[in-house]
Amino acid sequence: MKAVLALEDGTIFTGQSFGAAGEQWGEVVFNTGMTGYQEVLTDPSYCGQIVVMTYPLIGNYGVNREDYESIRSFIRGFVVREACDYPSNWRATYKIDNFLAREGVLGISGVDTRALTRHLRSHGTMRGVIGTGNTDPALLVEKARACPQLTGQKLVEEVATSQIYTLPGDGPRVVLIDLGSKHNIIRRIRDRGCSVIVVPPGITPEKIAELAPDGVLLSNGPGDPTDVPATIATTRALIGKYPVFGICLGNQIMALALGAKTYKMKFGHRGANHPVKDLASGRVYITSHNHGFSVDEESLKGLDVDVSHINLNDNTVEGIRHRHLPLFAVQYHPEASPGPHDSDYIFDQFMDMMRGEGR
Incomplete structure (x- = not known):
C-alpha cells in the first residue's frame, strides 16, 4: 500500500506503508542510531513524534518483549529506508511490521531518509502527517500546518x-518522579540495591516527605519542560531537603526550578553516539541522547549552578551541578538502552550523594 509523509513546509516523501494503516500527525525528528530501534519505539520520550531512522536497514533483528523501555510504543509514526521482512535473532518474537501494526503505529518505508534528515537538519524539526492508501498529498500538507505544536500538548x-x-x-529509598521514565533507569537504580518508589508527576512536596526518601530522581519524558509547572514547583520545594538527580527532561525541570531557562533546539539530539565532555574530569564519553530542548547556559549565571557537561558537537549544555547543594542532572541518558554504558558512573555519583559522600 502506498504511503505519503507530508511536511508543513510542503515537502512530500512517498513510500510504502507498513505497520498500521490510516493517518497520523506529529513532530518529525530523526535518530542517528545504527541499532536500538526497538528501544526507540518504546521510549516514552518520543510521544507525539514521527521518528525518522537514518540507518538504512531497520528491523533486521526483530522485536522482543525483554528489550521494551515501556509497556508499549508511544511514537506516532516511523520512517525508514527499508524495513526488514525476515529478521534473524533467536530472541525475536515479532517482525517490525507486526509490532507496529499491533501498537497502532503508522510506518512508511522506501523513503530517502538521508535526504529527509538533511532537510530537517537544515530547516529544523517540523510538523508532518503520514497518510496511507489513496491520499491527497496537498491535503496532508494542509493538515500538517494545522497540527498543534509540540509545546502545549502536555505529553507527560x-x-x-x-x-x-x-x-x-534493601538500600536507599529513591522517589522517582515519573515523567515518562524508561525501564532501564529503574533497572540501573535497582541494580544498586535501591528501593524505588515511582510517583506521578503531579505529586506534592508534602506527599514526597511522607514517603521519607533518601533521594529524588527526575526521569526523562516527552515534550516541553514548561508544560509541567506542577513538577517544576515540586522540584523547587525539594531543593536543599533531599539529594536530587535529573535525567533528560529531569535536567530541564531542575534548571527551571533553579531559575534558569530552556529553549527548543533546531533539530535536537537523538542517537546513541554523541560525544559529551565531563568538565570536572576532562574525560569524553560517548552517550545516548533523545532531546529537543536544552538548558540556556546564559540563564545559569548568578544561580550558584555550574555547567558540568557539554556536547562536543555543538557545545550545548549536557549537565548541571549546584555548587553547594546535593543537586545535579544530565541531559543525556546515562542508562543508555540503546547506546554505550560509558556514563553508568553517573548513577554511582547519585548513590554517593545519598550517602552524604558527594555534593
Whole structure:
C-alpha cells in the first residue's frame, strides 16, 4: 500500500506503508542510531513524534518483549529506508511490521531518509502527517500546518504513571518522579540495591516527605519542560531537603526550578553516539541522547549552578551541578538502552550523594 509523509513546509516523501494503516500527525525528528530501534519505539520520550531512522536497514533483528523501555510504543509514526521482512535473532518474537501494526503505529518505508534528515537538519524539526492508501498529498500538507505544536500538548500526562507504586530493595529509598521514565533507569537504580518508589508527576512536596526518601530522581519524558509547572514547583520545594538527580527532561525541570531557562533546539539530539565532555574530569564519553530542548547556559549565571557537561558537537549544555547543594542532572541518558554504558558512573555519583559522600 502506498504511503505519503507530508511536511508543513510542503515537502512530500512517498513510500510504502507498513505497520498500521490510516493517518497520523506529529513532530518529525530523526535518530542517528545504527541499532536500538526497538528501544526507540518504546521510549516514552518520543510521544507525539514521527521518528525518522537514518540507518538504512531497520528491523533486521526483530522485536522482543525483554528489550521494551515501556509497556508499549508511544511514537506516532516511523520512517525508514527499508524495513526488514525476515529478521534473524533467536530472541525475536515479532517482525517490525507486526509490532507496529499491533501498537497502532503508522510506518512508511522506501523513503530517502538521508535526504529527509538533511532537510530537517537544515530547516529544523517540523510538523508532518503520514497518510496511507489513496491520499491527497496537498491535503496532508494542509493538515500538517494545522497540527498543534509540540509545546502545549502536555505529553507527560499521556506517558506517566497515575499511581504510586514501590519496587522494593534493601538500600536507599529513591522517589522517582515519573515523567515518562524508561525501564532501564529503574533497572540501573535497582541494580544498586535501591528501593524505588515511582510517583506521578503531579505529586506534592508534602506527599514526597511522607514517603521519607533518601533521594529524588527526575526521569526523562516527552515534550516541553514548561508544560509541567506542577513538577517544576515540586522540584523547587525539594531543593536543599533531599539529594536530587535529573535525567533528560529531569535536567530541564531542575534548571527551571533553579531559575534558569530552556529553549527548543533546531533539530535536537537523538542517537546513541554523541560525544559529551565531563568538565570536572576532562574525560569524553560517548552517550545516548533523545532531546529537543536544552538548558540556556546564559540563564545559569548568578544561580550558584555550574555547567558540568557539554556536547562536543555543538557545545550545548549536557549537565548541571549546584555548587553547594546535593543537586545535579544530565541531559543525556546515562542508562543508555540503546547506546554505550560509558556514563553508568553517573548513577554511582547519585548513590554517593545519598550517602552524604558527594555534593
